[in-house]
Amino acid sequence: MYIYDEFDRTFLHERVNEFRDQVVRRLSGELSEEEFKPLRLMNGVYLQLHAYMLRIAIPYGTLSAAQMRALAHVARRYDRGYGHFTTRQNIQFNWIKLDELPDAMADLAAAGMHGLQTSGNCIRNTTTDQWAAATPEEIEDPRLYAEIIRQWSTLHPEFTYLPRKFKIAITAAKHDRAAIRVHDIGLRLYRKDGQTGFEVIVGGGLGRTPFIGKTVREFLPREHLLSYLEAILRTYNAGGRRDNIYKARIKIQVHEIGTEEFSRRVEEEWAQLKDGALTLDDAALDAIRAHFQVPDFEALEDGGPELAAAKADPAFARWYANAVAPHRVPGHAIVTLSLKPVGGPPGDATADQMDAIADLADRYAYGEIRVAHEQNLTLPHVRQKDLLALWQVLDAQGLATPNIGLISDIIACPGLDYCSLANARSIPLAQDLTKRFADNDRIADIGRVHLNISGCINACGHHHVGHIGILGVEKQDQEFYQITLGGKANHKAKLGELLGPAVPESEVVDVVERILDTYLELRTSPAETFIAAVQRLGIEPFKDSAYAAR
Amino acid sequence: MTSPLQQKLKINGPTVITANRLGDGVVVWLRADGSWSLDIGDAAVVTTSTEALRLLGIANADENRAVGAYPAPVVLDAAGLPRPANLRERIRVGGPTVALPGAA
Numbered sequence: 190m191y192i193y194d195e196f197d198r199t200f201l202h203e204r205v206n207e208f209r210d211q212v213v214r215r216l217s218g219e220l221s222e223e224e225f226k227p228l229r230l231m232n233g234v235y236l237q238l239h240a241y242m243l244r245i246a247i248p249y250g251t252l253s254a255a256q257m258r259a260l261a262h263v264a265r266r267y268d269r270g271y272g273h274f275t276t277r278q279n280i281q282f283n284w285i286k287l288d289e290l291p292d293a294m295a296d297l298a299a300a301g302m303h304g305l306q307t308s309g310n311c312i313r314n315t316t317t318d319q320w321a322a323a324t325p326e327e328i329e330d331p332r333l334y335a336e337i338i339r340q341w342s343t344l345h346p347e348f349t350y351l352p353r354k355f356k357i358a359i360t361a362a363k364h365d366r367a368a369i370r371v372h373d374i375g376l377r378l379y380r381k382d383g384q385t386g387f388e389v390i391v392g393g394g395l396g397r398t399p400f401i402g403k404t405v406r407e408f409l410p411r412e413h414l415l416s417y418l419e420a421i422l423r424t425y426n427a428g429g430r431r432d433n434i435y436k437a438r439i440k441i442q443v444h445e446i447g448t449e450e451f452s453r454r455v456e457e458e459w460a461q462l463k464d465g466a467l468t469l470d471d472a473a474l475d476a477i478r479a480h481f482q483v484p485d486f487e488a489l490e491d492g493g494p495e496l497a498a499a500k501a502d503p504a505f506a507r508w509y510a511n512a513v514a515p516h517r518v519p520g521h522a523i524v525t526l527s528l529k530p531v532g533g534p535p536g537d538a539t540a541d542q543m544d545a546i547a548d549l550a551d552r553y554a555y556g557e558i559r560v561a562h563e564q565n566l567t568l569p570h571v572r573q574k575d576l577l578a579l580w581q582v583l584d585a586q587g588l589a590t591p592n593i594g595l596i597s598d599i600i601a602c603p604g605l606d607y608c609s610l611a612n613a614r615s616i617p618l619a620q621d622l623t624k625r626f627a628d629n630d631r632i633a634d635i636g637r638v639h640l641n642i643s644g645c646i647n648a649c650g651h652h653h654v655g656h657i658g659i660l661g662v663e664k665q666d667q668e669f670y671q672i673t674l675g676g677k678a679n680h681k682a683k684l685g686e687l688l689g690p691a692v693p694e695s696e697v698v699d700v701v702e703r704i705l706d707t708y709l710e711l712r713t714s715p716a717e718t719f720i721a722a723v724q725r726l727g728i729e730p731f732k733d734s735a736y737a738a739r
Numbered sequence: 740m741t742s743p744l745q746q747k748l749k750i751n752g753p754t755v756i757t758a759n760r761l762g763d764g765v766v767v768w769l770r771a772d773g774s775w776s777l778d779i780g781d782a783a784v785v786t787t788s789t790e791a792l793r794l795l796g797i798a799n800a801d802e803n804r805a806v807g808a809y810p811a812p813v814v815l816d817a818a819g820l821p822r823p824a825n826l827r828e829r830i831r832v833g834g835p836t837v838a839l840p841g842a843a
Contacts, residue, residue, distance in 0.1 A: 216762065218803040236807060238831050240764035271840040286763040539841040605827060606835035616837050666825045 190253050190482045190557055191336050193301045201298040208232050209291035216288060233304020234290060237609050243285045244307040245297060249317045249335035250278035250560040254547040257558055259300035261543035267293040274528060274536045276600060276651055278316045278560040279307055283607055310351045312342035316358045318366045319561040323569035325517040328380055331361040334414060336477055341415050348422050352429035353437035368562060370402045370682035371395055371654055373439045374421060386410040391421060392443030395648035400440040401682050403448040405455060415467040420459035484555035484570050489520020499577035507629060508580055511591040522573050526566040526583060527590040531627045534616045535601040536564030545586045553579045563600055596638040597623040600651055604644030611644035613661025613668040618642055618697055625698050635705055638719045654678035656720045657701060658685040668694040674731055675723045686728050688735055700735045707734040748788055753813045755782035755821050756794045758805035766831045767805050773797050775805050779832055780820040
């Protein structure tokens with residue numbers, strides 16, 4: 190955990206007071222809606238279909254148990270008893286009242302939380318691997334750099350009014366769990382010739398014009414991270430389009446002028462900045478690192494009699510095989526909590542569940558919780574000997590569905606049930622799919638499949654990079670859904686290919702089932718995953734079966 | 740579907756003016772007398788762009804009570820009362836089509 194100091198606490202307190210004054214002035218009529226709207230957006234407050242929505246930043250997806258309890262409190266006191274975890278590792282509350290928002294924000298600030306950088310054309314919350322500092326795969330904790338970027342970008346005077354919003358993601362592991370290639374900037378931390386540095390990827394993104402990011406620098410020594418980011422942001426700020434909101438993201442600039450020219454401009458700008466005040470020397474890195482509280486891990490061995498005995502229970506063994514991953518510290522494990530129960534809205538958690546998770550984190554996981562961009566939660570540091578006790582509570586709380594990475598582990602945006610931009614609903618479709626694929630044996634046999642649903646072309650549900658992507662469209666007031674196959678968000682990121690004409694809502698679940706039946710029929714063996722089969726076969730066999738019954 | 744906020748004002752059939760209440764975002768509809776109702780059945784129904792623009796002007800001038808006003812299509816029920824004509828407006832009237840988490 191990164192522990193805020195007095196400067197951070199004072200800043201948040203002052204920001205809440207500033208927003209309280211703005212709300213009072215808006216409600217009294219002193220501020221017009223035109224004047225107030227950008228101010229509320231800068232604090233993460235949107236107006237959706239039925240109510241105001243408050244988006245709260247969870248920097249790099251890391252939460253303390255105390256912060257999770259603060260979220261439960263906000264859900265209970267100011268909302269309707271639940272919250273929605275997003276693909277940006279944030280949380281949204283859907284029913285907040287404007288006149289109560291300042292109090293809600295004050296309660297959040299007391300726990301070190303806020304809605305800054307969750308809206309507006311600024312640098313948004315930097316996201317990273319939910320397994321950071323826990324997985325043996327990584328070379329260093331990427332949150333150190335995410336925190337540095339947070340401090341650099343928060344209220345950065347030059348980058349508060351960019352052409353459009355700007356999203357950065359970092360990974361330090363070989364397997365990319367942060368979808369860095371579909372972000373405005375993706376950073377891959379690795380070692381080269383004994384040095385630590387970044388592959389810098391620019392111009393990725395989803396939305397109506399999806400692109401996989403391009404590598405603009407193969408290796409950037411870590412001390413130059415901020416100066417190089419500043420050079421990229423300056424290049425974008427100066428040359429990004431402001432005449433058309435749909436062409437204002439950096440991906441369009443990179444696409445229009447080409448990667449080579451974009452890189453040339455960045456390097457030219459960087460020459461002015463390199464080795465200046467933004468250089469991250471060891472002292473600067475150590476100062477940030479000192480604010481991260483590292484768990485005092487117990488000295489334990491892997492395995493152990495408790496775990497071996499627990500695996501005798503088939504239900505526990507199934508969950509263990511699905512939701513538990515190796516940890517870098519012996520005797521510990523990474524546990525993913527499924528927020529995708531059969532028939533539930535993906536990513537939602539009730540206040541009672543949040544409190545229960547906080548208690549479990551305190552009892553079994555050194556008080557730390559992570560949010561995954563797949564809209565699940567992670568307890569990154571669990572003692573293996575406690576896994577059975579943990580699972581029993583998770584199961585009772587509806588948080589142990591053994592479907593992580595499987596067909597019912599669906600990413601879905603809030604869709605037309607909540608969102609003022611959506612064309613079609615996402616949640617009911619996700620619920621119907623999880624009901625169709627409720628059999629644990631069946632979904633385990635199907636194996637790894639990422640199904641992502643977006644309710645409109647803005648692609649908050651990341652449909653372009655789902656193994657199966659579903660995009661809601663509206664035709665004459667009827668909901669239809671386009672289906673793509675073959676997308677991937679990982680280190681081999683790829684955009685999915687459109688299968689064919691959009692299908693009506695009533696047929697989508699059947700179509701998905703036929704696609705998966707085709708996979709089961711055509712796979713070379715159970716070891717060939719769905720995505721591998723799509724890559725080998727192309728989309729034609731799936732297209733034939735998907736539309737066969739129509 | 741383009742957000743109604745982004746559409747040009749083009750009226751095809753019965754139309755009401757709707758917005759969100761400033762204090763809490765609750766969906767409201769404009770009555771003929773310029774006040775706001777929580778019941779779409781109370782809304783003033785117009786059928787021409789001129790009438791809709793006039794009502795929209797009234798609504799936008801009242802931004803201290805309701806914000807984001809726009810014209811929404813309606814159908815008239817057997818009693819002649821306006822009812823939402825598309826899915827978006829049906830959801831705004833009836834709320835999310837899914838049970839809220841934690842609801843009994």
